[in-house]
Amino acid sequence: MGLEQKNKVWIIGHKNPDTDSICAAIAYTELKNQISKEHHYEAKRAGSVNEETKYVLEYFHMKEPELVTDVGAQIKDISFRRTAGVTDHISLKRAWELMKTENVVTLPVTDANNRLRGLIVTSDIATSYMDVYDNRILATAKTPYKNIVETLDGMILAGNEHAYFVKGKVVVATSSPEWMEEFVEDDDLVILGNRLESQMMAVENNASCLVICSGFAVSQEVIDAANKRDCVIIGTPYDTFTAARLINQSMPIKYFMTKKDLIGFDVEDYLDDVKEVMSKVRHRDFPVVDENNNYIGMISRRNLLNTQKKKVILVDHNEKAQAVDGIMGAEIVEIIDHHRLGSLETISPVFFRNQPLGCTSTIIFQMYEENGIEVTKEIAGLLCAAIISDTLMFRSPTCTAVDRAAAEKLAIIAGIDIEILAKNMFQAGSDFKRKTPKEIFYQDFKTFSAGEYNFGVAQLSAMSREEVETVKEKLKDYIKIVLNERKLDMIFVMLTDIIEESTILISEGEDADEMIGRAFSAKRETDGYLLKGVVSRKKQLIPALMAAMQE
Structure with missing residues (x-):
């Protein structure tokens, strides 16, 4: 998680928010961003905005806070490995080297658009080395000649390195040229030494590739013959045994990687769901994609140990049943409320301001005054509207002299008539004809x-x-x-x-x-x-x- 994400705090009201819940969140966000430079505060809402609140927001030209349905920790809240994706054409040897360099056991395979194509793990490489006895598998895997060059630390002496070995078998030619004629067939890849007769015999038998070992020179005669027949010649410093042992590692990972039924996660997924999936699957690493299904990294169980919980401030409620989903997986840093003490529990001590007033927004206005922060016309309008709503324009027994005085002062700042605003708000909120x-x-x-x-x-x-x-x-x-x-x-x-x-x-x-x-x-x-x-x-x-x- 980046520094910006760590320092972000959401201010949010209860589910099924009323005007006070929405307006208090917006107004307190404005206040906190002025008095605190350590964090960045954002107003959120935990449910749909009702018609009364919509009227208030439109009247004072304020946007609805963004909807948040769950504040539990997500993958985007934790640090996970940003291993780059590899193309499916790289060799098994190259994949193994990358795994050692990155100290990982899994590599993500992506296409040119960074979409996830598959996964290659160390056990896949072990399978290619230990369990493959087919001398035609190099062709079956459609191995690029440049992979063979790279794997054998060699160089192209003839032919096109961008071509592929797609037919034939791998032959180690250690016998006489006469005997070679019996078992070297069209399109075979032949591993041999410095014998000119054997090299020419392989070319004349239509081999698709010769691998000349131990750094031996190849005559111009053989190179010319190979070029005429589109035969690739690769020179390698390794001896015949080593070349034969290494050559299967030149196969592209595409042939061995897992392509189907990949188990991965979206960066927006919640960690509780991630943990449940991980508990049922024995994989060590899992790919992570973004909202556009682009690959962005790998996550493992150990990444979940240092989860950074979302920081939230609750306004206008302190009951677990009324709070946004996932609240027990978040870090509550403040509560500003005017209701009875409810059922929420916090891990650490928090700033909790609870006053027996008619409206949370009255408390928010007090905090503006206590901090010497000027209330803008728009914020004053929101706070005043919230007090009107919660106190039913001072008719509710919850209304105190403090609420009324605050509303009257805010109305002057906002330049509004309380009775006219109240009438219009209540009419907007009581228009039930078109609603289900x-x-x-x-x-x-x-x-x-x-x-x-x-x-x-x-x-x-x-x-x-x-x-x-x-x-x-x-x-x-x-x-x-x-x-x-x-x-x-x-x-x-x-x-x-x-x-x-x-x-x-x-x-x-x-x-x-x-x-x-x-x-x-x-x-x-x-x-x-x-x-x-x-x-x-x-x-x-x-x-x-x-x-x-x-x-």
């Missing part, structure tokens, strides 16, 4: 645990009772699907009327009605309970339900 039940439900949904129960609560805000009833009809059947899909004990949906400051609570789950009955003295209406004055999930609904579940 799933899109509506997951606009603002969180899961919780209390006692033996795991339950979820969604909240939707509307500007009138008519809108509340419309949403209720869309969701009353869908929440049964969510209950089964998420394997929860209960589902609750708060349909909050902002103007009337009341909520219709619909639910699903075997014990849901009993818990509502314990928690509230509420009048049951068709398909739901009317909770007058209840508009806050955090301060009014969750504590009451949890108390009921823990009785």
Whole structure:
């Protein structure tokens, strides 16, 4: 991993993010990049942006943070071997030399476009040397003559070095010329010494290549005869035995490399998945490719020992169930929140700022002021909109005087009217006509645990009772699907009327009605309970339900 990747920190809110979660991440990113030069901070989001938040971002000309669905460590987060790929035409000997130089047992084979073609390992080279008894394999492997020259430390004395040995067998000619005539056939490769008669006999018998050993000179007569018949002559300093022993190492690795069913990884793959694959396969090294399937390096088990976890700052939540996937595989360095203490655990101490305010963005604004950093017009607009959203324009019981004062100060900086912005935001967020039940439900949904129960609560805000009833009809059947899909004990949906400051609570789950009955003295209406004055999930609904579940 490069220095830039190591110093990168993501600031991210919870799954199914609301306006506060998105705006707090953007605003805190801006602040951190101004006050800290050690790291580079980036705002991210863990889910889709809802319509209210989209309106806010467009109004203040801000881009949506990039979506991140998992913060677990990936291959790109670790240092792995950047071994260069080799062409499939190189000799086995050359591959062996590269392996010794690089101190590796596997070489990646790539084409001219850097696409992975195969892998060659030391056992492949051992097989070519120890288990091959076919004297025609050099031709079967279509061995380039230049490979033979390189392997035998030789030189071309006649013929075309760019040609290939594609027919015939390998013959070691140690007998008399008369006997050679019996076993040297068309297109054979003949290894011999300095006997002129044997050399001429091999050429006249249409050998495709002569290998002259021990550095012996070759007469011009033999060279001319060879050129007339397109016969290649190679001179080598090695003796006949050594040349015969080495020549199979001139075969191209293409013939021995593994081409099919290659097991490799993408640079974006998560290390948990990589470890699982490695545990089932006995390979020592695995190729790594990029998003365009271009080869970039090799990874082994030992590379996984020094994993550099992604650094993240969590805003507007501190519950594991609400955090982005893979959070336990990341390094949490800060948490900025205004909710109850949740279930997240960290390995090392972290900076944790949690205040009983109506909105995380109020805390972020305080941090701007504490650090003496000027809030831009756009950031002020985002922070103000987040406070309006989380406090339902100061109607929520979670709203404090600090939240209201912050919003009013931010509105002046941003040059906005709070009531007009609030009305437009809430109308954008309550336009449910074109949305599916799933899109509506997951606009603002969180899961919780209390006692033996795991339950979820969604909240939707509307500007009138008519809108509340419309949403209720869309969701009353869908929440049964969510209950089964998420394997929860209960589902609750708060349909909050902002103007009337009341909520219709619909639910699903075997014990849901009993818990509502314990928690509230509420009048049951068709398909739901009317909770007058209840508009806050955090301060009014969750504590009451949890108390009921823990009785």
